[in-house]
Amino acid sequence: MFDIQNIRKDFPILNRSVNGKPLVYFDNGATAQKPQAVIDALVQYYTNQNSNIHRGVHTLSREITIAYEEARQTIATHINAAQPSELIFTRGTTESINLVAYCFGKLAISEGDEILITEMEHHSNIIPWQMLCEEKKAVLKYIPINAAGELVLENLETLVTGKTKLVAFTHISNTLGTINPVKAMISRIRAVSDAAVLIDGAQAVPHLKPDVQDLGCDFYVFSGHKLFGPTGVGILYARHYWLDQFPPYQTGGGTIKTVSLNKTEFADAPLKFEAGTPHIEGGIGLAAAINYVNSIGFDAIRQHEDALLNYATEKLLEIEGVRIYGTSAHKTSVLSFNVEGLHPFDVGSILDKYGVAIRSGHHCTQPICQFYNIPGTIRASFAFYNTFEEIDILIDSLKKAIRLLS
Ligand SMILES: Cc1ncc(COP(=O)(O)O)c(C=O)c1O
Numbered sequence: 001m002f003d004i005q006n007i008r009k010d011f012p013i014l015n016r017s018v019n020g021k022p023l024v025y026f027d028n029g030a031t032a033q034k035p036q037a038v039i040d041a042l043v044q045y046y047t048n049q050n051s052n053i054h055r056g057v058h059t060l061s062r063e064i065t066i067a068y069e070e071a072r073q074t075i076a077t078h079i080n081a082a083q084p085s086e087l088i089f090t091r092g093t094t095e096s097i098n099l100v101a102y103c104f105g106k107l108a109i110s111e112g113d114e115i116l117i118t119e120m121e122h123h124s125n126i127i128p129w130q131m132l133c134e135e136k137k138a139v140l141k142y143i144p145i146n147a148a149g150e151l152v153l154e155n156l157e158t159l160v161t162g163k164t165k166l167v168a169f170t171h172i173s174n175t176l177g178t179i180n181p182v183k184a185m186i187s188r189i190r191a192v193s194d195a196a197v198l199i200d201g202a203q204a205v206p207h208l209k210p211d212v213q214d215l216g217c218d219f220y221v222f223s224g225h226k227l228f229g230p231t232g233v234g235i236l237y238a239r240h241y242w243l244d245q246f247p248p249y250q251t252g253g254g255t256i257k258t259v260s261l262n263k264t265e266f267a268d269a270p271l272k273f274e275a276g277t278p279h280i281e282g283g284i285g286l287a288a289a290i291n292y293v294n295s296i297g298f299d300a301i302r303q304h305e306d307a308l309l310n311y312a313t314e315k316l317l318e319i320e321g322v323r324i325y326g327t328s329a330h331k332t333s334v335l336s337f338n339v340e341g342l343h344p345f346d347v348g349s350i351l352d353k354y355g356v357a358i359r360s361g362h363h364c365t366q367p368i369c370q371f372y373n374i375p376g377t378i379r380a381s382f383a384f385y386n387t388f389e390e391i392d393i394l395i396d397s398l399k400k401a402i403r404l405l406s
Pocket of ligand 1 (some may be wrong): 029030092093094095124125170172173174200202203223285315
């Protein structure tokens with residue numbers, strides 16, 4: 001059963017106060033808090049297990065190599081990858097996208113080819129493609145958004161042409177909260193093209209359990225820290241079809257079968273793409289986070305978070321001068337808004353005085369802000385450990401902020 005008070009006890013940081021007030025943490029879209037199970041996994045690693053992986057013959061190294069590969073298996077099972085070797089440990093979503101842009105670019109992009117992304121992407125899913133298109137003289141095209149903050153998909157079959165080599169889009173928008181119909185998009189793309197499809201799952205994995213085989217994507221990327229795991233670790237899921245053809249991204253220790261002074265023969269995936277000593281405890285901590293969220297269950301998580309979003313949306317709309325950005329019926333856990341005449345940074349600073357942590361700014365989605373012609377938004381983003389009482393505090397503090405600033 002979903003017991004919010006018990007769940008909150010699992011997150012020690014939720015007990016702290018900020019500026020003399022209980023912390024109300026609504027910046028989960030930027031990074032999520034860590035349950036004790038994840039903290040314990042990290043402490044256990046440093047107290048008992050610290051060693052390097054990669055063919056060590058001594059006990060500690062053998063133990064940690066097994067633990068690291070078990071972590072890969074846990075994460076692969078969670079997203080239903082066909083094999084754990086389709087999962088590459090990276091530093092996070094950003095590095096995963098850069099890896100695909102680099103390798104896919106070398107393998108499959110030439111002058112005149114097209115890459116299709118959307119206007120609602122995080123900068124991490126725009127810039128690597130801009131750079132690649134500039135380098136290869138390829139064309140970058142965008143699926144537009146509408147005023148509700150949804151993708152305009154009527155012309156998808158026209159935007160995808162015979163020259164389209166890759167389509168990349170976010171599963172859930174970090175600024176608007178929109179849940180994109182990724183499975184339907186992929187089947188429509190597949191019907192007219194053999195372009196590869198990358199899904200940016202950074203904002204989806206804290207709220208739902210993706211099934212990469214059911215979605216039918218080629219690549220699915222996410223970060224550990226938004227999924228209640230450690231920072232500095234993330235995942236690139238890639239079908240073997242691509243990993244077998246990709247050139248290495250970074251090279252060095254850990255990536256090889258043999259090295260002579262003249263030549264290197266590379267190992268198979270995933271090792272070929274994991275140069276150097278990885279974030280071992282990060283991988284183990286991420287698997288601990290996944291086990292933890294699965295013990296709560298994503299159905300219960302989504303039910304609670306959607307109730308929080310509906311409650312907060314209703315309360316917010318009662319305040320005069322508030323405009324919400326992202327009004328799709330298919331959204332979750334993100335409430336982006338502005339108050340007429342007030343700058344998001346000023347509102348954010350005052351909310352902080354009341355212990356309320358929200359994020360103000362462009363949220364690394366400047367094209368969305370340009371679409372709405374705004375400098376940024378105030379963004380409250382929810383996790384399953386948030387409460388209705390905390391939303392009351394947000395609303396109350398916001399009213400005080402408006403009085404102070406008006
Ligand atoms: C949709 C989306 N994509 C990519 C990123 C980048 O993630 P990271 O900074 O963990 O690499 C974020 C982070 O906010 C995001 O929300």
